[in-house]
Amino acid sequence: xxxxxxxxxxxxxxxxxxxxxxxxxxxxxxxxxxxxxxxxxxxxxxxxxxxxxxxxxxxxxxxxxxxxxxxxxxxxxxxxxxxxxxxxxxxxxxxxxxxxxxxxxxxxxxxxxxxxxxxxxxxxxxxxxxxxxxxxxxxxxxxxxxxxxxxxxxxxxxxxxxxxxxxxxxxxxxxxxxxxxxxxxxxxxxxxxxxxxxxxxxxxxxxxxxxxxxxxxxxxxxxxxxxxxxxxxxxxxxxxxxxxxxxxxxxxxxxxxxxxxxxxxxxxxxxxxxxxxxxxxxxxxxxxxxxxxxxxxxxxxxxxxxxxxxxxxxxxxxxxxxxxxxx
Amino acid sequence: xxxxxxxxxxxxxxxxxxxxxxxxxxxxxxxxxxxxxxxxxxxxxxxxxxxxxxxxxxxxxxxxxxxxxxxxxxxxxxxxxxxxxxxxxxxxxxxxxxxxxxxxxxxxxxxxxxxxxxxxxxxxxxxxxxxxxxxxxxxxxxxxxxxxxxxxxxxxxxxxxxxxxxxxxxxxxxxxxxxxxxxxxxxxxxxxxxxxxxxxxxxxxxxxxxxxxxxxxxxx
Numbered sequence: 001x002x003x004x005x006x007x008x009x010x011x012x013x014x015x016x017x018x019x020x021x022x023x024x025x026x027x028x029x030x031x032x033x034x035x036x037x038x039x040x041x042x043x044x045x046x047x048x049x050x051x052x053x054x055x056x057x058x059x060x061x062x063x064x065x066x067x068x069x070x071x072x073x074x075x076x077x078x079x080x081x082x083x084x085x086x087x088x089x090x091x092x093x094x095x096x097x098x099x100x101x102x103x104x105x106x107x108x109x110x111x112x113x114x115x116x117x118x119x120x121x122x123x124x125x126x127x128x129x130x131x132x133x134x135x136x137x138x139x140x141x142x143x144x145x146x147x148x149x150x151x152x153x154x155x156x157x158x159x160x161x162x163x164x165x166x167x168x169x170x171x172x173x174x175x176x177x178x179x180x181x182x183x184x185x186x187x188x189x190x191x192x193x194x195x196x197x198x199x200x201x202x203x204x205x206x207x208x209x210x211x212x213x214x215x216x217x218x219x220x221x222x223x224x225x226x227x228x229x230x231x232x233x234x235x236x237x238x239x240x241x242x243x244x245x246x247x248x249x250x251x252x253x254x255x256x257x258x259x260x261x262x263x264x265x266x267x268x269x270x271x272x273x274x275x276x277x278x279x280x281x282x283x284x285x286x287x288x289x290x291x292x293x294x295x296x297x298x299x300x301x302x303x304x305x306x307x308x309x310x311x312x313x314x315x316x317x318x319x320x321x322x323x324x325x326x327x
Numbered sequence: 328x329x330x331x332x333x334x335x336x337x338x339x340x341x342x343x344x345x346x347x348x349x350x351x352x353x354x355x356x357x358x359x360x361x362x363x364x365x366x367x368x369x370x371x372x373x374x375x376x377x378x379x380x381x382x383x384x385x386x387x388x389x390x391x392x393x394x395x396x397x398x399x400x401x402x403x404x405x406x407x408x409x410x411x412x413x414x415x416x417x418x419x420x421x422x423x424x425x426x427x428x429x430x431x432x433x434x435x436x437x438x439x440x441x442x443x444x445x446x447x448x449x450x451x452x453x454x455x456x457x458x459x460x461x462x463x464x465x466x467x468x469x470x471x472x473x474x475x476x477x478x479x480x481x482x483x484x485x486x487x488x489x490x491x492x493x494x495x496x497x498x499x500x501x502x503x504x505x506x507x508x509x510x511x512x513x514x515x516x517x518x519x520x521x522x523x524x525x526x527x528x529x530x531x532x533x534x535x536x537x538x539x540x541x542x543x544x545x546x547x
Contacts, residue, residue, distance in 0.1 A: 014383055238520075
């Protein structure tokens with residue numbers, strides 16, 4: 001790892017001011033560091049300064065309002081989110097998603113903010129020797145290369161998949177993120193926080209600007225009657241990123257589905273809100289034939305790359321199983 | 328210019344280990360590794376010696392002295408901002424604490440697992456300077472050859488080590504798990520070990536040792 005200076009601000013204002021003063025891309029925000037340090041060790045990024053958020057009080061809290069809305073600070077660890085009684089009780093899929101992240105060691109240190117802002121796992125991106133599209137090159141090597149783990153939906157010109165487990169769960173819950181810079185504060189729905197490579201900026205996965213810090217996530221109070229689950233499929237039994245995952249929020253009136261919100265992980269460059277799945281579910285009977293229709297809808301428009309065709313039946317199977325688990 | 332922060336003897340040992348590892352992996356040429364080590368030393372030398380003291384946020388650069396609480400005792404050591412806890416334990420402590428192993432150095436294998444405030448963490452993915460004020464426990468703080476912890480004794484009894492390189496990491500992960508869930512079942516133990524890799528495949532014996540310890544705890 002190259003040398004850097006470490007700044008330990010005690011206030012958010014000091015942090016954003018330091019980030020604003022730093023020359024473009026020479027400073028990075030440090031939270032848990034579980035992704036950033038691996039990137040630095042691989043020489044993918046070599047910042048001259050790290051601005052450490054961990055000394056700033058108040059960013060590590062989970063708070064519910066009386067109405068049931070939840071604020072999750074960016075420095076809340078994945079482990080704290082997983083174990084939080086209120087989250088487990090009221091936002092089950094989010095607790096399940098947190099429990100599925102990395103290993104116990106990573107959940108001890110890794111943060112919610114870091115999980116949402118982590119960089120892709122594509123092996124071309126992660127190799128310091130491959131100058132791929134994400135790193136200023138002019139080709140996404142996965143398109144014609146080894147694409148077993150890459151996107152089947154909404155890919156191009158980059159075919160990464162977004163690696164976060166929390167992101168699909170939070171998108172399904174309709175959450176938004178607060179972004180703070182020296183210039184001010186803005187709140188962005190998470191669905192708009194994540195950006196497709198086709199939207200123009202292929203080097204970034206989200207709308208964070210240089211010098212901007214994600215400080216918290218806001219989950220609105222779910223409508224009454226929510227049942228939810230996060231189902232993730234990994235290549236191995238121990239810890240791993242999702243080959244595909246389903247975040248499912250469902251509201252039922254008796255045997256009929258009143259409302260559904262579905263987001264897929266591991267299959268697209270962003271946590272993929274699946275409107276066709278929601279449409280197939282809403283108003284339909286909660287029964288196996290509906291599950292099959294919803295599964296088929298989930299892979300509408302899928303364009304596999306040759307080695308990731310398996311993600312189509314896998315995703316369909318996960319949608320069916322997620323629905324069955326809420327029976 | 329400050330004293331070379333990486334001693335010669337240490338470099339050659341690390342170089343040997345890395346070369347041996349990469350030959351086994353059929354990977355990088357030793358010449359490349361020599362170059363990489365030399366570059367690392369040059370970088371270490373060029374870092375400015377004194378921490379800058381400024382108003383407002385603390386700014387750390389170059390080599391600085393910090394105090395860490397290791398296995399219940401306070402220890403002063405010299406590190407840089409980029410020094411990981413793993414490097415600090417193995418290369419900056421006196422005497423060196425080499426129980427946490429430097430294997431993948433990327434948070435993949437679990438051989439460097441330590442406890443930070445009682446919870447398992449990868450020492451290779453923590454900055455030492457970030458751990459001031461935290462309670463750090465390494466395998467050296469768990470037991471000693473003449474005074475093994477119940478889990479360590481069970482590891483011996485159940486033949487849970489083959490090459491033994493991953494063993495300290497497993498012991499740390501399972502110890503943290505059993506502190507939180509004294510009577511843990513097999514599923515809980517397996518989940519606690521999901522961030523540790525044993526290339527020899529000794530998992531069944533590791534789980535047997537952990538389960539025996541948990542059952543012992545249940546009986547009281």
